[in-house]
Amino acid sequence: MSIESYVFTSESVAEGHPDKLCDRISDALADAALHQNPQSRLGIECMATKDHLFIAGEIAGYDFKNEEIEKIARQVIKEIGYETLGFDWRTVNIHNHLQQQSADIARGIDQHSPHLQGAGDQGIMFGYACAETDSYMPAPIYYAHRLLKNITTAKKAGEIWGVGPDGKAQVSLSYLGNQPIKVDTLILSIQHSEDLTPEQLYEMMLPYIHKTFPDGWLSNTIIHINPTGRFVIGGPGADCGLTGRKVIVDTYGGAAPHGGGAFSGKDPSKVDRSASYMARYIAKNIVAAGVASKCTLQLSYSIGLSQPMSIFVNTHGTQSILPDSELMKYLSREIDFSPWGITKSLKLERPIYERTSSYGHFGWPADREGGYSWESTDLINKFAKLL
The missing domain is CATH 3.30.300.10 (GMP Synthetase; Chain A, domain 3)
Structure with a gap:
């Protein structure tokens, strides 16, 4: 053979790529809102081109002032290193077009009981892990x-x-x-x-x-x-930058599927972000526990509903102890995949996102207090019992 x-x-x-510049500004603004109100709801998008930065999207739970937005954006541009390279942090023209979140969306997310909180949008999310590296990344x-x-x-x-x-x-x-x-x-x-x-x-x-x-x-x-x-x-002096355009860079480099939704600028009610983090967390722990050497996990959600519509697991034929169908049933029983459950499990209401905007959201050391909580392998013992 x-x-x-x-x-x-x-x-x-x-981090100075124009798309990543936009991701970082979106996440810096998300962190600022979550710092003031952990229940802030937001989806912030940026576009950077030449000497203009456009900020748009929706927010609820926190009211940004124009001068605050400008200060945060200019500080990010300065830290990345754009001073005299066609996108100067001191002179860039900043256009703020943030608006209030749609009431139609809010009514599906905000429920009387927190554990009934609905997903902020419909969609599919993937998590992946493999044994190729110590970080369980491709x-x-x-x-x-x-x-x-x-x-x-x-x-x-x-x-x-x-x-x-x-x-x-x-x-x-x-x-x-x-x-x-x-x-x-x-x-x-x-x-x-x-x-x-x-x-x-x-x-x-x-x-x-x-x-x-x-x-x-x-x-x-x-x-x-x-x-x-x-x-x-x-940078933006050569190419237009947009938030959320580097989703394959942000995830697994093309080695695994991607559901399509971007991460940056979003609070954890947006399952594009939180459920993708949770799917990575579960897939990584399955591989780290030795249940399989490769694992893909898919979750799907409907806007306004708290529980996923489906859970799919594929270990790519790398385990022989438990069939994938039984592993799916086990996860459905043992793991809370609701937006509220994910947020509480991974502590996602904290202002931890600016640091994730460059060099991928996965594969870095877990810091339960400072970010990347989804990289923790604290479920190893739980999954090892399946062996």
């Missing part, structure tokens, strides 16, 4: 995120110079027997200053590439850094 070999590719983007997106995070950290620490906030990393890994064994191709596009040559940038990036990947993974790897030879104009 032959062992299957193949190459799989995922992409990440830096390896291509795992390493793409960490490469860009390493470069950004070095830039902010002053270890490297002439590097801008915008960037992309595309990682193609060779697999043998469903396990990653090396980097086949790496494409890195990094915004840079006028006076940094392609050769200087290549030499500057090489140590961070080697730092990111395991020993031996870069032998015979094809590496392209800024394939066009120039990436000076970046």
